[in-house]
Amino acid sequence: MTRYVALLAGINVGGNRLTMADLRDALEREEFEAIETVVASGNVLFDHEERPSAGLAEKLAWVVRDRFDIETFAIVMTRAELAAAIAENPFSEDGEEKFVHTIFFMGQPEADAVENLILDYTGKGNERIAAGTNALHVDYVDGAGNSKLTGDFIERRLGMKGTARNMRSMKRILAKMDEEV
Structure with missing residues (x-):
């Protein structure tokens, strides 16, 4: 198993x-x-x-x-895949865990779509955005609830649905996976 x-x-x-x-x-x-x-x-x-x-x-x-x-x-x-997603998030070292998110997708967003999303959002907020493996990494510097970088905005720009988890939750899940069942 x-x-x-x-x-x-x-x-x-x-x-x-x-x-x-x-x-x-x-x-x-x-x-x-x-x-x-x-x-x-x-x-x-x-x-x-x-x-x-x-x-x-x-x-x-x-x-x-x-x-x-x-x-x-x-x-x-x-x-291993969850640990890799945590490790590849470029904001996990200097961002606040509750504000650093990974938005997971069922496939890899097209590079042009990610680049256009970043360009479209430039100047609209303080968020930092980076492409990931089947994911988009976002540091919601001022909090996700206050951001204009919404799930709908991201999904429209990338043409795919995603589900987000913050770094705190991902680390908690990883720690649970390390425990004996």
């Missing part, structure tokens, strides 16, 4: 209320094992027979849609 983390998009925001106990119960019925949730925002640790992350992401989204009537998608990673 391999240990994975799934980052579910849009859970317990925008009216998509789901208890983590109900989510754990639904996943147990679908051959996910050693299920843990980290914070009530759709971060799920689980063991599963090794398979491509895309297949697991599709299975997770199907379970949430089928059992709870919530449209979502999942980003699924191994411990």
Whole structure:
């Protein structure tokens, strides 16, 4: 069995209320094992027979849609992939953990789209932005809640949906993945 983390998009925001106990119960019925949730925002640790992350992401989204009537998608990673995402974030060393985010996508945003997003946003705020592997790294210097660099702005510019986690949450998830189950 391999240990994975799934980052579910849009859970317990925008009216998509789901208890983590109900989510754990639904996943147990679908051959996910050693299920843990980290914070009530759709971060799920689980063991599963090794398979491509895309297949697991599709299975997770199907379970949430089928059992709870919530449209979502999942980003699924191994411990090594999560650690790599943390390490590649250029703002993690000098930014405040709660303000430094990684927005994960199901594929790699086109380089031109990322460059245009950065150009379109230049002068609109203090945020720092950098491309990542299937991700966009953002330091919301003054806080994400006060920013004009919204999820909608990013998704429109890149043409793909993403799900964001701050550095504090990602480090917490990584630490949980290091614990014995």
